[in-house]
Amino acid sequence: MRFIPAIVTCGVLAATGLSPVNAADISGAGATFPYPIYAKWADAYKKETGSSLNYQSIGSGGGIKQIQAKTVAFGATDMPLSGPELNKDGLTQFPTVLGGVVPVINIEGVKPGELTLDGATLARMFMGQIKTWNDPAIAKLNPGVKLPTQAVVVVHRSDGSGTTFVFTDYLSKVHADWKTKVGASTAVEWPAGLGAKGNEGVANNVAQTKGAIGYVEYAYAKQTKLNYTKMVNLDGKAVAPTSASFTAAAANANWEGTPGFGVILTNQSGPESWPIAAATFILMHKKPQKPADSAEALKFFTWAYTKGGKMAEDLDFVPMPEKVVGAVQKSWAEIKDDKGQPVFAASK
Amino acid sequence: MAEAAIPTAPVITFSTRAQALDRLRRSDAIFHVLTRAAAMTLLAILGGVIVSLFIGSLPAFNAFGFNFVFEERWNPVTERFGALAPIYGTVITSFIAMLIAVPIGLMIALFLTELCPMWLRRPLGIAIELLAGIPSIIYGIWGLFLFAPFLQSTLQPLLIATFGNVPFLSSLFEGPPYGIGVLTASLILAIMVLPFITSISRDVFEAVPPVLKEAAYGIGCTTWEVFRNVVLPYTRVGVIGGFMLGLGRALGETMAVTFVIGNAHKISASILAPGTTISATIANEFTEAVGDIYTSSLIALGLILFVITFIVLAIARYLLARIERRIG
Numbered sequence: 238m239r240f241i242p243a244i245v246t247c248g249v250l251a252a253t254g255l256s257p258v259n260a261a262d263i264s265g266a267g268a269t270f271p272y273p274i275y276a277k278w279a280d281a282y283k284k285e286t287g288s289s290l291n292y293q294s295i296g297s298g299g300g301i302k303q304i305q306a307k308t309v310a311f312g313a314t315d316m317p318l319s320g321p322e323l324n325k326d327g328l329t330q331f332p333t334v335l336g337g338v339v340p341v342i343n344i345e346g347v348k349p350g351e352l353t354l355d356g357a358t359l360a361r362m363f364m365g366q367i368k369t370w371n372d373p374a375i376a377k378l379n380p381g382v383k384l385p386t387q388a389v390v391v392v393h394r395s396d397g398s399g400t401t402f403v404f405t406d407y408l409s410k411v412h413a414d415w416k417t418k419v420g421a422s423t424a425v426e427w428p429a430g431l432g433a434k435g436n437e438g439v440a441n442n443v444a445q446t447k448g449a450i451g452y453v454e455y456a457y458a459k460q461t462k463l464n465y466t467k468m469v470n471l472d473g474k475a476v477a478p479t480s481a482s483f484t485a486a487a488a489n490a491n492w493e494g495t496p497g498f499g500v501i502l503t504n505q506s507g508p509e510s511w512p513i514a515a516a517t518f519i520l521m522h523k524k525p526q527k528p529a530d531s532a533e534a535l536k537f538f539t540w541a542y543t544k545g546g547k548m549a550e551d552l553d554f555v556p557m558p559e560k561v562v563g564a565v566q567k568s569w570a571e572i573k574d575d576k577g578q579p580v581f582a583a584s585k
Numbered sequence: 586m587a588e589a590a591i592p593t594a595p596v597i598t599f600s601t602r603a604q605a606l607d608r609l610r611r612s613d614a615i616f617h618v619l620t621r622a623a624a625m626t627l628l629a630i631l632g633g634v635i636v637s638l639f640i641g642s643l644p645a646f647n648a649f650g651f652n653f654v655f656e657e658r659w660n661p662v663t664e665r666f667g668a669l670a671p672i673y674g675t676v677i678t679s680f681i682a683m684l685i686a687v688p689i690g691l692m693i694a695l696f697l698t699e700l701c702p703m704w705l706r707r708p709l710g711i712a713i714e715l716l717a718g719i720p721s722i723i724y725g726i727w728g729l730f731l732f733a734p735f736l737q738s739t740l741q742p743l744l745i746a747t748f749g750n751v752p753f754l755s756s757l758f759e760g761p762p763y764g765i766g767v768l769t770a771s772l773i774l775a776i777m778v779l780p781f782i783t784s785i786s787r788d789v790f791e792a793v794p795p796v797l798k799e800a801a802y803g804i805g806c807t808t809w810e811v812f813r814n815v816v817l818p819y820t821r822v823g824v825i826g827g828f829m830l831g832l833g834r835a836l837g838e839t840m841a842v843t844f845v846i847g848n849a850h851k852i853s854a855s856i857l858a859p860g861t862t863i864s865a866t867i868a869n870e871f872t873e874a875v876g877d878i879y880t881s882s883l884i885a886l887g888l889i890l891f892v893i894t895f896i897v898l899a900i901a902r903y904l905l906a907r908i909e910r911r912i913g
Contacts, residue, residue, distance in 0.1 A: 298873040388761040395848030395861075397661070397873020419662070423873050426660035431763055431859035432848030434869060438729075445734050446764055 263533045266293040267300020267313030268399050269435075270454055271517040274334055274554050275313070278541045281548065290537060297399045297423060304328065304520045310530040312520040315399020316423055320496030327523045329572060330497030331565040332516035333538065335487050335555035337455040338403045339478045339513070341443050341463040344370055346383060348464070350477050353378050355469035356411025356504070356512065362450060363391055363408065364415065365429030370448060378469070385448075391430025392442045392451035397423040400436065403515040404452045407503035411512075437461075452513075455483070456553040470512040471504050482511035483555045492561045498568075516557070521572060528574035535569055535581040542566070635891065642885030644877050653885060659850035661870075666882035668889055670850045674860040675893065678767060678842065679835040681856070682774035686831060689775075690782030691824070695812055697783075698790040710787070717780035725844030728773045729765070733845055736772075737764030741857055759855040763847065767860045770846035774838055778831035785827030789820040821908060829901050836894055839864040863890045 265275070272294035279290035295303075297314040304312030305326050313333075323330055340359060342352060354362075358374045361367045367374055371384040394401045406421040419425050433442045436457040443451040443463060455478055458465050467475045476482045486505040492498050502514040519538065525531040542565075546556035557565070570579045645653060649666065656667020697709055741762035748754040793816050801811045817824070847859020848869055861869075863886045874880045 296872040298875040301875070390761060390763060395843070395865075395869045397870055397875070422662045423875065424661040424870060426658065426662065427849065430849065431765060432861075432869070434843060434848070438844075441729060442765070445730075446737070448761070 262288040263290045263311075263530065263537055264292075264309045265290065265300075265311040265313060265519075265534065266295050266303040266309045267311075267520075268297045268315045268517055269294040270315050270336065270399050271313060271334060271554070273456065274545070274549050274552050277548050277552060278537075278545050281545075282537055282540055286540070288533060288537070296397065297402075298397055301520065304522065307522065307526055310521070310525070310527070310534040313517065314520060315515065315517050316402045317499030317501065317516075317518050318497060318520065319499060323497045323499075323520075328497075328520050329523050329568060330499060330518050330520050331538075331568060332492075332498050332500075332518050332557055332561065333541065334549050334557065335483050335502070335514060335516050336553075337478050337483045337486075337511050337514045338400055338407075338452050339455050339458040340450060340452050340466045340468070341440065341458050342451075342466055343443050343445075343447060343449045343464060344385060344387065345447065346385065350465060350467055351379075351382055352464075353467040353469060353475045356407065359468075360408040360412035360415040362389055363393070363427075363429065364418070365391065387448035390446050390449040391427075392439050392446070392449050393427050393430050393432055394424075394435070394439060395432025396434050398435075399423060399515070399517070400452065400454055401425065403501075403503060403513060406501055407513045410504045459553050468512050470508075470510050471506050472508045472510070474508045476509060476511055478511055480550065480553070480555050482509055483514045484558070485509035486511050486514035487516065487555070487558060487561075493564050498561070498565060523571050524573060524575075525580065528580040531572055532581040535572070539566065539581075635888075638884055638888040638891060642881055642888045644881035645885040648878055649882075653882070654889065657850075657852055659866075661874075661879055664876060664878045666878070668863075668882075668886055670852050671861050671863040671866045671886055672889060672893070673852045674767065674846065675836060675862040675864070675890065677856070677860070678771045678774055678846070678862060679832060681768070681771035682778055682835045683828070683832055685772070685775035686779045686782055687828060690779050690827075690831075691786055693779075693783045694786035694790055695816075697787050699808055699812065699816075710784075713780045713783050713787075716776075717784065721777065721838060721841040724773055724777055724841040728769065728841060728845040732773065733764035733769050736769055737762045741768075744857070756854040758857055760853075760857050762857060763859060765845045765847045765859065766857050767846060767853075768856045770842045770860075770862070771856070773841050773845055774835045777838060777841060778835050781831040781834060782827045785830065786820075786824050789823030789827070790816055792823075793819050822905060825901060825905055829898065832897060833894060836897070837864055837890065839868045843868050863887070863893075 272292065275290070275292045275294075279292060283289045292313075293299075297316055300312035300314050301318070303309045318328065318330060340354060344352070352375075354375070355378060358367065358378065361374065368389055370387050370389060376384055402421060402423045405415075405419065405425050408419070409416040409421040419428060431442070433439045433451075436453045439451040440453050440457050440461045440463060443449040444461065453461075453463070457463075458478070465478055467477050469475050485507050486502050489505050489507045489510060490500040490502055492500055497518075498516075499518070500516065502516060504512050505514065521531060521534065542557065542562045549556050569581055572580050574580050645666065649656065653666065654668055654672070656665075657669045658665055658667050659670060660666070693709075693713070697706060701709065741764070744758040745760075745762060748758045797815050797819065798811055801815045806814070842862050843865040846861060846865055848861050848865060849859040850861055850866075851858070853860065867883050867886055871880075871883055874883055
């Protein structure tokens with residue numbers, strides 16, 4: 238009982254705006270997925286320029302709320318807003334880094350990358366229809382792999398998450414039943430399995446439960462050394478989750494033709510494309526109340542695009558393709574002050 | 586300077602009796618107002634929480650009516666929410682936890698007050714208080730990393746194998762051993778409420794006048810008979826108070842439960858299956874709840890937990906009053 242008021246208070250604080258920390262020149266809030274790289278960029282940026290970034294990783298939903306309430310210079314979300322949604326609040330949107338969602342498994346005797354799954358099989362496992370690991374559907378995709386009779390234990394996120402959105406969006410695209418019965422969102426009504434909080438929660442549960450399958454951000458799969466699966470992509474090729482296969486998925490996307498660059502990178506064509514790739518996005522007001530703050534934020538992202546690529550790779554994120562970065566920086570001209578002047582001129 | 590002035594002050598005001606009395610009356614009045622203000626603050630906070638929970642939950646109740654309480658589905662995509670699964674999870678985990686913690690807690694308290702050798706009393710008492718001081722997040726992490734894998738490989742397969750062919754019980758202990766689930770959450774809760782029940786019971790047991798117990802022993806009662814017929818009747822109000830404090834903690838416990846219950850919005854017959862509780866649901870989903878109905882449904886869950894706690898307290902008061910009347 239005594240926790241409820243505390244949580245409600247947190248919620249109220251999140252809704253009304255977190256008080257900005259005095260020392261921070263740039264304030265942002267939102268998605269937890271890119272938090273590690275934003276934090277690393279902020280640290281390096283502070284050393285180089287003296288300006289600091291205060292990024293609250295409160296979740297994509299919170300990031301959207303905060304930017305709508307104009308309490309931060311930028312919001313961050315893993316689930317891109319659509320054109321009409323952006324226009325409604327006078328927002329502009331652009332991607333910062335790419336990543337991928339990776340199915341992770343815990344089966345004895347199966348080596349990392351040895352098991353291959355396709356979208357429909359993955360969807361049926363997460364619907365609880367495939368109950369054991371030696372199911373014919375899995376066996377057919379994996380000739381020569383010795384599969385145990387073990388029960389499939391599905392592990393999903395219990396908290397709302399951009400990771401869940403990317404994963405369920407993919408399953409919706411490849412399995413009609415999933416689309417009608419479950420759908421795609423940051424939180425869904427899971428037909429089977431158990432929930433764990435955060436990427437690390439899912440990773441821990443999978444690591445501890447024999448026969449488990451879950452999904453985590455690539456960085457977590459790599460850092461926790463979990464056993465990942467290959468996936469059959471739209472072109473029918475089995476690919477492993479790597480920076481290269483995430484980049485391949487991004488290369489074929491129609492970035493400039495999508496409002497706010499809001500491309501959802503799941504199930505992209507291309508023989509090398511990882512099917513569950515994703516970009517993470519920044520939201521800013523087109524007519525900010527404090528143009529100077531927005532200019533500072535854009536300065537930071539310009540720096541991140543030009544100098545942050547190596548750091549992103551170190552943390553298993555993938556930098557945006559150069560072509561997309563150019564288009565993004567052109568789009569920043571839309572962010573204007575009271576006099577109708579762009580708040581920030583990208584020095585190219 | 587100022588400190589030196591204080592002791593001399595009464596001497597001056599005692600010049601007349603009326604003045605002195607007046608002064609005392611005034612200080613009494615101030616004291617009265619202050620204490621009453623403190624008490625009223627409590628009521629104001631409680632009232633404020635209830636009112637804000639009520640207002641916050643209005644959109645959910647407008648959308649779903651009272652069906653909200655009886656609906657099991659919890660679907661953020663179609664925005665159809667029902668509170669039955671978390672309500673069930675909250676009640677069942679607390680129930681199992683109390684089922685385990687109450688007898689053990691009473692036994693520990695009895696051992697400490699009646700049977701324990703003097704040299705062991707202090708270490709045991711301190712151990713119980715330390716157990717109460719462990720933050721719930723630690724219980725959660727410990728539960729997830731050590732306790733759940735342990736249960737998955739030992740207790741749960743044993744339960745499944747033992748009760749697999751027993752009617753009714755087989756459905757209670759059904760399914761693959763996940764490690765985490767309703768039973769694991771209940772066991773963690775039992776450990777968490779144990780110190781509350783134990784330390785309060787011990788304190789009230791110690792308050793039993795020795796002459797009563799000695800008289801009972803004197804006429805040939807066993808330790809059990811003394812406990813059953815002297816100690817327990819004498820201390821029932823305090824003991825039940827301890828239960829209520831423990832139950833209150835179990836009902837509202839958030840972090841530890843979130844880690845080990847499995848967070849699935851489902852009502853399963855099996856206590857090995859994953860479930861969820863009201864506070865775990867709120868903790869999990871509040872940050873990413875998008876849309877008014879979703880947020881409002883979570884706040885409505887908070888209101889329901891409030892009501893459940895109130896009902897539990899009311900039942901406890903009623904039971905207590907009945908026992909009082911019967912025994913006189």
